[in-house]
Amino acid sequence: MTEVWIIAHDATGGNALACAARALGDRVVAISLGAGVLPGADLSLTVQVSPEVPVEAYACAVADLLSARGAQLVLTDATTTGRLLAGQVAARLGVSPLTASGVVRGNSLQVTRLVYGGLAVATDEVISPVCVLVVAPGALTAEESVRAGQSEAVSLTPAGGLRLVETRAKGGTSVDLTGAKRVVGVGRGFAAEADLELARALAVKLGAEVACSRPIAEGVNWMPAERYLGVSGATIKPELYLAIGISGQVQHLVGVNHSKVIVAINSDKNAPIFAHADFGVVGDLYQVLPELTKSL
Numbered sequence: 001m002t003e004v005w006i007i008a009h010d011a012t013g014g015n016a017l018a019c020a021a022r023a024l025g026d027r028v029v030a031i032s033l034g035a036g037v038l039p040g041a042d043l044s045l046t047v048q049v050s051p052e053v054p055v056e057a058y059a060c061a062v063a064d065l066l067s068a069r070g071a072q073l074v075l076t077d078a079t080t081t082g083r084l085l086a087g088q089v090a091a092r093l094g095v096s097p098l099t100a101s102g103v104v105r106g107n108s109l110q111v112t113r114l115v116y117g118g119l120a121v122a123t124d125e126v127i128s129p130v131c132v133l134v135v136a137p138g139a140l141t142a143e144e145s146v147r148a149g150q151s152e153a154v155s156l157t158p159a160g161g162l163r164l165v166e167t168r169a170k171g172g173t174s175v176d177l178t179g180a181k182r183v184v185g186v187g188r189g190f191a192a193e194a195d196l197e198l199a200r201a202l203a204v205k206l207g208a209e210v211a212c213s214r215p216i217a218e219g220v221n222w223m224p225a226e227r228y229l230g231v232s233g234a235t236i237k238p239e240l241y242l243a244i245g246i247s248g249q250v251q252h253l254v255g256v257n258h259s260k261v262i263v264a265i266n267s268d269k270n271a272p273i274f275a276h277a278d279f280g281v282v283g284d285l286y287q288v289l290p291e292l293t294k295s296l
């Protein structure tokens with residue numbers, strides 16, 4: 001029987017990871033750091049975490065528990081907390097963590113990951129007895145599964161030296177683009193911030209989230225950083241992605257090329273995005289968008 005271990009730090013994300021982990025083994029065991037019993041796991045080792053301690057402070061104790069239980073394959077999600085946990089757990093176990101854009105378990109474990117800013121894909125064969133993987137969104141196909149999973153309470157001692165003083169909600173609205181079925185992406189083809197209303201009106205008609213290329217978020221600051229897509233932003237897997245006034249540089253494509261259907265609107269017929277789009281409109285977004293929105 002092949003066993004896959006996950007480290008969960010929130011109930012929803014942890015359960016999604018437990019379901020995805022099933023693609024790699026017969027039995028999923030979760031170390032649940034304050035995330036409760038996960039219905040997607042066969043066994044949840046539940047840890048009562050102190051609200052005064054950052055969850056990463058449990059990393060060394062988690063690594064020791066994994067060692068004691070003989071875990072060989074350990075997964076975290078690709079959130080900031082997941083990555084922090086993976087790095088510290090892997091260091092304690094004496095291996096390097098890998099960020100996986102895909103995983104295949106055959107005779108050996110093969111992990112694909114993006115390199116050179118998303119220009120190429122490297123495939124690594126895991127030869128160490130223990131492997132810690134950060135699972136990028138879309139790397140594993142999650143099957144919704146509910147087990148009559150068992151649970152066992154375990155007590156772990158966090159590392160000292162850090163005390164959580166305060167947590168507060170970020171300003172603005174928060175969005176989970178990774179779960180969106182339709183996404184409208186805006187780029188530098190928009191000449192002014194107010195013009196984004198054209199894309200928002202279309203998104204309302206489509207029931208879509210609005211996202212953007214990096215310069216829109218980190219250059220002109222017209223949208224929050226959590227809404228940009230790409231190698232250093234969010235990765236999405238919607239049924240429909242509309243790229244409007246976006247040239248289609250590789251760093252952007254890495255975040256959107258798992259979309260089922262890509263539609264591009266761009267005034268330059270040679271824009272690279274057209275080589276990756278299922279449908280393309282060569283035209284001025286200022287003419288195309290009002291017409292498109294009106295027709296829906």
Ligand SMILES: Cc1cc2nc3c(=O)[nH]c(=O)nc-3n(C[C@H](O)[C@H](O)[C@H](O)COP(=O)(O)OP(=O)(O)OC[C@H]3O[C@@H](n4cnc5c(N)ncnc54)[C@H](O)[C@@H]3O)c2cc1C
Binds near residue numbers: 228
């Ligand atoms: C290390 C690194 C990491 C990066 N990470 C990311 C990332 O994660 N995500 C990301 O998006 N970028 C990232 N970038 C930036 C990336 O290389 C591109 O610069 C960026 O994606 C370009 O954004 P854009 O397509 O909006 O702008 P541009 O490349 O300027 O494209 C604008 C497009 O709009 C079209 N256009 C202009 N006017 C109109 C009009 N009226 N109607 C229709 N079309 C019009 C133009 O023809 C053009 O194709 C990264 C870069 C580096 C170096």
